[in-house]
Amino acid sequence: MIKAKLLLLSLLFFSFAVNAQQVFSTQKYPLVDFRSPLDIVPPALAGSFGELRPNHFHSGMDFRTNQREGYPVYAIADGFVSRLRVQNSGFGLAVYLTHPNGYTSVYGHLSRFNSKIAQQVKTLQYQKKSYEIDTFPSNLLLPVRKGDIIAYTGNTGSSGGPHLHFEIRDTKTEAIINPQLFGFEIPDNIPPVIYAMYTYRLNHLPFNELTPKQYFQVVGGSGNYALNQVNTIHLDGEVGFGVISTDKHNGASGTNGVYSIELELDGKIIFTSAMERFKFENSKAINSHIDYPTFINTKRSIQKSFVDPGNPLGIYSNLVNNGRIEFNDDKLHQLKYIITDGKGNKSVLQFKVQSDPKAVIKTPDMATGIRYAYGNVNEFNNSEVKVIFPKGTLYNDLNFQYKAFPKPAGNAFSAAHQIHNSLTPLHLGFELWIKADSSLLKYKEKALIVNSGGGSQGGSFDNGYVKATPRNFGRFHIAIDTIPPTLTPLNISDGKNMAGISKMSFKLRDNLSGLKSFNGYVDGKWILMEFDAKTASLWHTFDGSIAPGKHSLELIVSDMKGNNRNYSITFYK
Ligand SMILES: [Zn+2]
Numbered sequence: 001m002i003k004a005k006l007l008l009l010s011l012l013f014f015s016f017a018v019n020a021q022q023v024f025s026t027q028k029y030p031l032v033d034f035r036s037p038l039d040i041v042p043p044a045l046a047g048s049f050g051e052l053r054p055n056h057f058h059s060g061m062d063f064r065t066n067q068r069e070g071y072p073v074y075a076i077a078d079g080f081v082s083r084l085r086v087q088n089s090g091f092g093l094a095v096y097l098t099h100p101n102g103y104t105s106v107y108g109h110l111s112r113f114n115s116k117i118a119q120q121v122k123t124l125q126y127q128k129k130s131y132e133i134d135t136f137p138s139n140l141l142l143p144v145r146k147g148d149i150i151a152y153t154g155n156t157g158s159s160g161g162p163h164l165h166f167e168i169r170d171t172k173t174e175a176i177i178n179p180q181l182f183g184f185e186i187p188d189n190i191p192p193v194i195y196a197m198y199t200y201r202l203n204h205l206p207f208n209e210l211t212p213k214q215y216f217q218v219v220g221g222s223g224n225y226a227l228n229q230v231n232t233i234h235l236d237g238e239v240g241f242g243v244i245s246t247d248k249h250n251g252a253s254g255t256n257g258v259y260s261i262e263l264e265l266d267g268k269i270i271f272t273s274a275m276e277r278f279k280f281e282n283s284k285a286i287n288s289h290i291d292y293p294t295f296i297n298t299k300r301s302i303q304k305s306f307v308d309p310g311n312p313l314g315i316y317s318n319l320v321n322n323g324r325i326e327f328n329d330d331k332l333h334q335l336k337y338i339i340t341d342g343k344g345n346k347s348v349l350q351f352k353v354q355s356d357p358k359a360v361i362k363t364p365d366m367a368t369g370i371r372y373a374y375g376n377v378n379e380f381n382n383s384e385v386k387v388i389f390p391k392g393t394l395y396n397d398l399n400f401q402y403k404a405f406p407k408p409a410g411n412a413f414s415a416a417h418q419i420h421n422s423l424t425p426l427h428l429g430f431e432l433w434i435k436a437d438s439s440l441l442k443y444k445e446k447a448l449i450v451n452s453g454g455g456s457q458g459g460s461f462d463n464g465y466v467k468a469t470p471r472n473f474g475r476f477h478i479a480i481d482t483i484p485p486t487l488t489p490l491n492i493s494d495g496k497n498m499a500g501i502s503k504m505s506f507k508l509r510d511n512l513s514g515l516k517s518f519n520g521y522v523d524g525k526w527i528l529m530e531f532d533a534k535t536a537s538l539w540h541t542f543d544g545s546i547a548p549g550k551h552s553l554e555l556i557v558s559d560m561k562g563n564n565r566n567y568s569i570t571f572y573k
Contacts, residue, residue: 050275051257092156111154127569287425
């Protein structure tokens with residue numbers, strides 16, 4: 001009893017200790033309900049929540065696992081397995097647990113499930129005759145207690161090395177929440193590093209690749225930064241700001257994302273972004289959060305401190321005029337960036353701005369185009385092409401540009417169509433119809449749209465056109481895919497004795513439209529073939545269900561355009 005009281009006291013103290021390092025958040029989260037998903041001490045992060053990744057914010061915490069697989073993964077609290085997912089890419093093997101306090105925890109890139117879950121998954125894979133599954137067990141099927149081993153860490157799916165991807169979600173809304181707000185202790189007393197500051201001459205125009213910007217080198221360290229050899233910046237008119245900043249953790253060599261960015265003007269906050277929570281469907285709006293044209297051209301991620309009108313992210317608060325600042329008096333203004341990591345360590349960058357009409361930098365004139373408002377459905381048509389941008393596609397108003405190009409050499413069944421330019425980000429895909437040459441008719445089932453890099457956009461033939469939904473602007477034309485996937489056996493051949501060999505392995509790749517399905521049959525019965533997209537590996541693990549003797553093996557692999565490859569042999573076991 002006394003022990004229990006002491007534990008309670010220490011837990012309370014723990015929650016105060018965490019509270020002592022306040023980070024900005026709009027809601028309170030329980031600090032004592034969850035244990036760590038791993039027993040690796042001290043815990044270290046290979047990736048933080050909200051970290052900037054290509055086309056998305058990182059949706060969880062990546063725990064380091066010493067470059068190894070197979071560490072036990074523990075249920076962070078009582079609850080039940082509410083979702084089991086197996087994917088060729090993405091999270092690979094993943095477990096979702098729903099807890100009675102209103103939160104769901106997610107564990108991804110696992111090497112294997114615990115034996116009870118593994119049995120459920122395998123049964124379902126055989127029932128559905130599919131390696132990939134996504135199933136939502138009832139709360140009675142697989143209950144868990146805090147500390148139960150649910151799985152083992154791995155490197156499955158789109159993982160760049162062994163680690164545990166861990167998420168916490170709001171069970172009802174499925175909004176993803178920063179796990180650091182729940183008191184997971186990650187040793188870190190190193191404040192964020194600020195590398196550079198930028199000014200953007202917005203001039204009351206939409207932000208785009210023509211917006212004049214100016215780079216300022218930042219010097220300093222240990223939480224205090226200043227502009228290099230610049231006392232006062234002279235600006236005039238409407239301006240926005242941006243920074244490059246990352247975070248470091250104790251004992252971790254890599255960099256992670258920062259938690260919050262605040263910009264103060266003369267002591268008043270005019271912009272806050274905080275990686276508290278976001279919705280999956282808004283994750284692509286990272287391309288509106290950052291200076292996307294600079295990212296495409298240089299791979300540098302400048303976080304803007306002004307918000308595009310079509311940006312749906314809920315990470316912003318304290319906004320004054322969306323972070324756009326008008327400088328038109330001759331007063332000296334104090335600006336201050338306060339950048340905070342998930343543990344509350346802060347770095348500050350201060351500088352002065354004075355308006356000066358001579359310092360105005362005009363935005364270059366846009367080439368003429370059709371003005372599309374970001375909040376509307378917009379449509380473009382000519383005799384060769386039709387484009388529809390659904391509501392919610394654009395982050396800013398756009399001067400839309402279109403240009404036709406002659407039919408490219410090689411695998412092409414239409415002219416090429418330049419649909420605006422690749423420096424403008426899109427939140428949603430847009431509908432694109434391209435008129436097909438009459439020579440396409442005999443291949444119409446094989447038709448798709450590709451971009452100038454040859455990347456498939458998918459698509460299907462529809463009344464003289466091929467229609468697809470590209471997710472980026474670019475140059476597009478119609479191509480065909482008549483080539484089935486390639487399948488290369490690695491350790492099996494016709495007549496081979498496979499006794500004593502634990503699995504049969506293949507490489508499986510497709511050239512254009514992408515893999516649709518793979519199915520294996522032994523003596524006519526479906527067997528589980530597993531596939532890892534990043535290594536193009538396809539395999540079957542012999543689990544004892546194939547008896548010793550002579551057997552037939554048939555593999556059928558198909559791409560998205562119905563091109564099939566069959567592989568039939570006999571083997572001995
Ligand atoms: Zn991750």
